[in-house]
Amino acid sequence: MRIVVTGKEGQVDTAAQALGESLGLEIIRVGRPEIDLSKPETLSGPMKAARPDVIISSAAYTAVDKAESEAALAQAINGEGPGELAKIAAELNIPLLHLSTDYVFSGDKDGVYSEGDAPGPVSVYGMTKLSGETQIAAATPNHVILRTAWVYSPYGNNFVKTMLRLGETRDELNVVADQRGCPTYALEIARALLLIAQKLVADPDPALRGIFHLTGQGETTWAGFAEAIFEGSALRGGKAVRVNPIPTEAYPTPAKRPANSRLSGEKLAEVYNLRLDPWRVSLDDCLTRLTGVAAPVKE
Ligand SMILES: NC(=O)C1=CN([C@@H]2O[C@H](COP(=O)(O)OP(=O)(O)OC[C@H]3O[C@@H](n4cnc5c(N)ncnc54)[C@H](OP(=O)(O)O)[C@@H]3O)[C@@H](O)[C@H]2O)C=CC1
Numbered sequence: 001m002r003i004v005v006t007g008k009e010g011q012v013d014t015a016a017q018a019l020g021e022s023l024g025l026e027i028i029r030v031g032r033p034e035i036d037l038s039k040p041e042t043l044s045g046p047m048k049a050a051r052p053d054v055i056i057s058s059a060a061y062t063a064v065d066k067a068e069s070e071a072a073l074a075q076a077i078n079g080e081g082p083g084e085l086a087k088i089a090a091e092l093n094i095p096l097l098h099l100s101t102d103y104v105f106s107g108d109k110d111g112v113y114s115e116g117d118a119p120g121p122v123s124v125y126g127m128t129k130l131s132g133e134t135q136i137a138a139a140t141p142n143h144v145i146l147r148t149a150w151v152y153s154p155y156g157n158n159f160v161k162t163m164l165r166l167g168e169t170r171d172e173l174n175v176v177a178d179q180r181g182c183p184t185y186a187l188e189i190a191r192a193l194l195l196i197a198q199k200l201v202a203d204p205d206p207a208l209r210g211i212f213h214l215t216g217q218g219e220t221t222w223a224g225f226a227e228a229i230f231e232g233s234a235l236r237g238g239k240a241v242r243v244n245p246i247p248t249e250a251y252p253t254p255a256k257r258p259a260n261s262r263l264s265g266e267k268l269a270e271v272y273n274l275r276l277d278p279w280r281v282s283l284d285d286c287l288t289r290l291t292g293v294a295a296p297v298k299e
């Protein structure tokens with residue numbers, strides 16, 4: 001089975017390649033310069049030439065703050081690009097797995113978000129990702145849209161690596177403590193993607209298709225996440241860094257972010273019998289890989 005993944009140096013595409021190889025699956029990554037999602041006419045040739053049995057659409061414009069001033073480019077890459085990929089998947093009669101985000105929600109809800117909850121993005125990035133979802137659904141029923149959140153890994157850029165980098169030169173950091181969400185490990189996303197891809201290829205059941213939420217188990221705030229990162233780093237001989245919890249107003253950014261974007265994993269558990277590991281367990285693996293040091297076993 002040939003699994004074609006868009007993106008060549010992103011967190012999720014790199015994790016999919018690494019995990020796929022270890023499982024003996026054929027993973028082909030396609031990205032710039034062969035294809036450019038902002039230029040839909042570049043997609044069909046290379047995607048079809050890769051002869052996919054299933055397409056995983058991971059590549060995206062992910063710079064949340066920069067998107068506020070580059071809305072047209074973000075919309076092309078996150079909206080029209082995936083829409084075109086879905087048309088190609090339909091022509092090839094193969095399933096499309098697409099990654100979306102918790103930032104499609106406003107954050108106004110009290111509890112966790114289910115797949116049936118109405119989206120209401122509060123940022124350009126969130127709006128463009130929602131547009132991608134809509135365009136995919138219009139192009140082919142043979143799709144799975146996986147909304148994930150707060151992705152981190154040893155690869156690419158992410159909050160864990162940012163915290164460790166900032167911590168090298170600072171003894172304390174101010175981090176927002178009033179935005180709640182679910183940190184999700186790219187290697188866990190890859191595990192889910194490869195399992196779902198294989199099921200979709202084998203089984204045309206419509207119940208396996210549609211929107212699913214896919215996040216690490218548990219929840220925290222960015223400040224809670226940062227504290228866990230520095231605890232794990234200190235256990236491995238890293239420097240102690242204090243995290244000062246602050247309100248969102250004290251950390252002004254161009255993009256607004258949801259105050260609550262916790263996603264429920266119940267539908268995925270029911271339909272696919274799949275749950276991701278608790279985020280602290282995955283964070284431990286990530287820190288071990290990043291530092292090359294395993295945490296000492298607790299007495
Ligand atoms: N990161 C996160 O916290 C979250 C991510 N997601 C979603 O998950 C998916 C994967 O995210 P993640 O792995 O973190 O993303 P990254 O930012 O790590 O990687 C993005 C990838 O997309 C590629 N890309 C960007 N623009 C284009 C373009 N115009 N044409 C082709 N390729 C392009 C990049 O390639 P290049 O090197 O050429 O720029 C890179 O390989 C995305 O769809 C994202 O929206 C959802 C929730 C949270």
Ligand SMILES: Cc1cn([C@H]2C[C@H](O)[C@@H](COP(=O)(O)OP(=O)(O)O[C@H]3O[C@@H](C)C(=O)[C@@H](O)[C@H]3O)O2)c(=O)[nH]c1=O
Pocket residue numbers: 062063064065101102103148149150151158159162166173174175176179222251253257
């Ligand atoms: C670096 C830093 C950030 N923050 C805040 C800003 C923001 O509210 C929060 C997270 O910052 P980041 O810029 O790393 O995260 P952000 O870019 O908002 O991350 C998002 O990326 C996109 C792609 C997604 O799809 C989302 O699920 C989510 O992961 O932490 C601090 O409070 N202190 C700091 O020192």
Ligand SMILES: [Mg+2]
Pocket residue numbers: 062063064065
């Ligand atoms: Mg960011």
